[in-house]
Amino acid sequence: QITLKESGPPVVKPTQTLTVTCSFSGFSLHTRGVGVGWIRQPPGKALEWLALIYWDDDSRYNPSLRNRLTVTKDMSRNQAVLTVANVDPDDTATYFCAHRNAEGNTGRSFDYWGPGTLVTVSS
Amino acid sequence: QSALTQPPSASGSPGQSITISCTGTSGDIGSYNLISWYQQHPGKAPKLIIFEVSERPSGVPGRFSGSKSGNTASLTVSGLQPEDEADYYCISYAGSGSSSFYVFGTGTKVTVL
Numbered sequence: 001q002i003t004l005k006e007s008g009p010p011v012v013k014p015t016q017t018l019t020v021t022c023s024f025s026g027f028s029l030h031t032r033g034v035g036v037g038w039i040r041q042p043p044g045k046a047l048e049w050l051a052l053i054y055w056d057d058d059s060r061y062n063p064s065l066r067n068r069l070t071v072t073k074d075m076s077r078n079q080a081v082l083t084v085a086n087v088d089p090d091d092t093a094t095y096f097c098a099h100r101n102a103e104g105n106t107g108r109s110f111d112y113w114g115p116g117t118l119v120t121v122s123s
Numbered sequence: 124q125s126a127l128t129q130p131p132s133a134s135g136s137p138g139q140s141i142t143i144s145c146t147g148t149s150g151d152i153g154s155y156n157l158i159s160w161y162q163q164h165p166g167k168a169p170k171l172i173i174f175e176v177s178e179r180p181s182g183v184p185g186r187f188s189g190s191k192s193g194n195t196a197s198l199t200v201s202g203l204q205p206e207d208e209a210d211y212y213c214i215s216y217a218g219s220g221s222s223s224f225y226v227f228g229t230g231t232k233v234t235v236l
Contacts, residue, residue, distance in 0.1 A: 063124050096168060105180065108157055
């Protein structure tokens with residue numbers, strides 16, 4: 001059974017760096033084609049895709065936020081990490097991580113999601 | 124990169140059918156079949172209901188179906204049920220090669236009258 005859970009600070013000050021950790025189980029980031037994606041949702045607004053890290057350390061980023069985002073993974077801990085640099089109040093959102101499948105019964109989709117963690121940017 | 128365009132709202136009575144459009148460009152929907160749809164109830168994480176344009180994960184009711192024509196993808200809910208009242212989002216693969224990425228739609232709030 002695949003599960004994911006996000007954790008991060010509830011409040012971050014403007015200009016600081018936000019770090020959100022995704023702890024997962026039920027799959028391996030050693031598996032070819034598998035990845036962990038990051039998505040956020042400001043309160044009352046739409047989903048926004050942020051980034052994706054693949055099993056082979058390849059990564060993809062939202063072009064509009066590319067210069068502020070970094071995704072990494074820690075295979076020993078079954079974790080993926082998203083950092084957002086130089087945050088401002090517009091970065092206030094619920095941050096989700098999701099399992100990006102390689103193939104099979106859900107194709108190459110983001111099929112399992114964590115519950116999300118709300119991060120507020122405020123001084 | 125702009126979000127894919129969805130109608131802000133859609134509604135129907137129980138038993139009716141509704142269709143939600145998701146319009147992109149030749150650089151995303153028009154070029155790829157990696158299009159998914161998600162259902163999101165308030166305070167919950169999104170749930171995958173359609174992947175690769177028209178495929179349904181196991182456990183998703185058959186009243187949900189997807190299609191694509193040109194730069195527009197569509198989600199149809201046939202035989203609307205009260206529990207279908209939720210927000211719906213499309214997402215598409217976009218770009219190419221090392222510059223590829225994903226882009227979500229603007230979201231559609233579905234109301235069951």
